[in-house]
Amino acid sequence: MLPGRFHRALWLWPALATLLVTGVQLDRAPLWRDELATWSAASRPLGDLLRLIGTIDAVNGPYYLLMRGWLAVAGDSVIALRLPSALAMAGAAALTTVLGARVVGRRAGLLGGLLFAVLPSTSRYGQEARPYALVTLLAVLATLLLCRALDRSRWARWLGYAVAVAGVGLANLFAVSLVVGHAFAALGDRRAGVRVRWAVAVGGAVLVLVPLAVLGRSQQGRQLDWVGRPGPAALLGLPGSVVQAGMVGGLLVGLAAVGVATRGRRGVLLGLTVLLPALLLFGAGQVTPLFVPRYLLFVVPFGALLAAATLAPLRPAAALAIVLVAGLLGVPEQAALRRTHESPRSAPVDYPAATRIIAAHRQPGDxxxxxxxxxxxxxxxxxxxxxxxxxxxxxxxxxxxxRRADFWATECAEPAACLATVDRLWLLAWGEHPDPLAQLPESRAAPLHARFHPTRTWTVPGLTVTLLSRPPPAR
Known part of the structure; x- marks a missing residue:
C-alpha cells in the first residue's frame, strides 16, 4: 500500500523539500530595494496602484495587483510578503517532478524535483517578494500543459496552454521566450492540426500581452537604465548567475549537457527550452537594456530535469548522493542569501539596524x-x-x-525654509561614511551646515545614520 501511495504522490516530496528549504529563515534577510518597491506598490489603494502602473513598472503590474489582494488578507510582514514566492517555488518543484515523469521517466522526475529544491536560486527567489518564483511555476505549468495538448490535441487543452502562456507573460514579459523552445516540439509534430492549434494558442496569448508589452516598452529606458550591455564573460557566467552559485551552475550545466546528448529528441527539446531563451536574452541585451540574469530563472527546472536524466540510470543511492553534493556545494551561498539579498553578498544593506537606531533615539518633533x-x-x-x-x-x-505615481518623492525647492521647522534632524545616508554631510549636494549641505551640527553618527552595514541638532544659542 505504501509504495503505491508513494508512486502516486511522487511530486509531494520535492514540493515538501522545497517548502522546507525556502522556509528556513524566511524573514532573516532584510527586505531589499526591489522588495520595498513591491511593498510600496501593493500597499497603495487600487486607483493609486493603477496610476503607478501607468507611470512605471507596468511589467510587474499584474504581480503588484496579485500581491495587493494577498496583503489585504495576510498582512505585510516580511514573512507575509515572501510566503507567496516560497509557495510558488514548492509548486514549481511539484510540477517539475510531474513533467519529468512524463518526459524523461519517473525516477528522473523525482531527482529533478529534488535537485531543483536544493539549488541556491530556488531559495534566493523563493525568499523574495518579487514575481520570479511565480514565473517559474507558470513556465513549468505551461510546458506540462503543452505536453498534454500534444498527447491529445483538443481545443480545451490548447486553451489551458494559452492561458498558462499568457500568465507567464503577465508575470514576466521576457519569459514568453519559453514558447521559442516549445515551437520545436509543436511545429515538429507531423499532425497539421497540432501546428495550427499551437499557433492559435500562442497567438491568443500574445494578443493578451500586447498592451502590457507596449506600455512596458515605453517605460523601459527609465526602469532599466542601470542595465549594461553584456559581453562574452556575462554569457559564460550565466549558469552561475542564474543558479546563484558558480560551482553549482557548472555542475548543473555539465549534467544537463549529458542529458541532452543521451535522451534523444526529448532531451534536445528540453535543452532548447533552456538554451534558446538564454541566447535571446543575450542577443537582445546587445541592442536594448534587458540582460538581467534572473529573468532566466524560469529555465532552471528544465535544466534540473536534464541533469536528473543523466543521474536516473545510476543506482538510487549514487544519484541521490550527487543531488546531495549539489546541495552541499551551494551551502555557502544558501547561508549568504539568508543574510542579505544584495549583490554582492559582501555588501549588505541593513535597513532594520538603521531604523532601530532612529527608533531608539528619536524624540517628538524630529x-x-x-x-x-x-x-x-x-x-x-x-x-x-x-x-x-x-x-x-x-x-x-x-x-x-x-501623488507622483512612482517610487520617488519630490523635495522642497527651498530647503532652508523647510529645515527651519525642526530642531533635531536625522540624516540617513547610503553607504558608510565618516562624514556623511560631505556627501550632500551643495544645495542641501549649505543650509544643513548653517543650522545644524552633527551630534552623533552610527554606521551599520551599507548605511550611515547621523543625528544633527541646532547649536545652543550664544550667550
Whole structure:
C-alpha cells in the first residue's frame, strides 16, 4: 500500500523539500530595494496602484495587483510578503517532478524535483517578494500543459496552454521566450492540426500581452537604465548567475549537457527550452537594456530535469548522493542569501539596524532627510516600512510617491525654509561614511551646515545614520 501511495504522490516530496528549504529563515534577510518597491506598490489603494502602473513598472503590474489582494488578507510582514514566492517555488518543484515523469521517466522526475529544491536560486527567489518564483511555476505549468495538448490535441487543452502562456507573460514579459523552445516540439509534430492549434494558442496569448508589452516598452529606458550591455564573460557566467552559485551552475550545466546528448529528441527539446531563451536574452541585451540574469530563472527546472536524466540510470543511492553534493556545494551561498539579498553578498544593506537606531533615539518633533533621494536606494521606503507612523517627519518632502505615481518623492525647492521647522534632524545616508554631510549636494549641505551640527553618527552595514541638532544659542 505504501509504495503505491508513494508512486502516486511522487511530486509531494520535492514540493515538501522545497517548502522546507525556502522556509528556513524566511524573514532573516532584510527586505531589499526591489522588495520595498513591491511593498510600496501593493500597499497603495487600487486607483493609486493603477496610476503607478501607468507611470512605471507596468511589467510587474499584474504581480503588484496579485500581491495587493494577498496583503489585504495576510498582512505585510516580511514573512507575509515572501510566503507567496516560497509557495510558488514548492509548486514549481511539484510540477517539475510531474513533467519529468512524463518526459524523461519517473525516477528522473523525482531527482529533478529534488535537485531543483536544493539549488541556491530556488531559495534566493523563493525568499523574495518579487514575481520570479511565480514565473517559474507558470513556465513549468505551461510546458506540462503543452505536453498534454500534444498527447491529445483538443481545443480545451490548447486553451489551458494559452492561458498558462499568457500568465507567464503577465508575470514576466521576457519569459514568453519559453514558447521559442516549445515551437520545436509543436511545429515538429507531423499532425497539421497540432501546428495550427499551437499557433492559435500562442497567438491568443500574445494578443493578451500586447498592451502590457507596449506600455512596458515605453517605460523601459527609465526602469532599466542601470542595465549594461553584456559581453562574452556575462554569457559564460550565466549558469552561475542564474543558479546563484558558480560551482553549482557548472555542475548543473555539465549534467544537463549529458542529458541532452543521451535522451534523444526529448532531451534536445528540453535543452532548447533552456538554451534558446538564454541566447535571446543575450542577443537582445546587445541592442536594448534587458540582460538581467534572473529573468532566466524560469529555465532552471528544465535544466534540473536534464541533469536528473543523466543521474536516473545510476543506482538510487549514487544519484541521490550527487543531488546531495549539489546541495552541499551551494551551502555557502544558501547561508549568504539568508543574510542579505544584495549583490554582492559582501555588501549588505541593513535597513532594520538603521531604523532601530532612529527608533531608539528619536524624540517628538524630529525630522529626517535622505541621501540620496533619487535612484534605487529607497531609503524613505525602508524607513516607512520599518518605522511606520513612528518615523520622523520627512522635512524636505514636497510630493510623495503616491501623488507622483512612482517610487520617488519630490523635495522642497527651498530647503532652508523647510529645515527651519525642526530642531533635531536625522540624516540617513547610503553607504558608510565618516562624514556623511560631505556627501550632500551643495544645495542641501549649505543650509544643513548653517543650522545644524552633527551630534552623533552610527554606521551599520551599507548605511550611515547621523543625528544633527541646532547649536545652543550664544550667550
Amino acid at each position: 525630522g529626517i532627510v535622505y541621501l540620496p533621494r533619487d535612484g534605487w536606494a529607497f531609503l524613505d521606503l525602508a524607513t516607512a516600512y520599518y518605522l511606520r507612523a513612528d518615523r520622523p517627519r520627512d522635512v524636505l518632502l514636497a510630493e510623495d510617491q503616491v
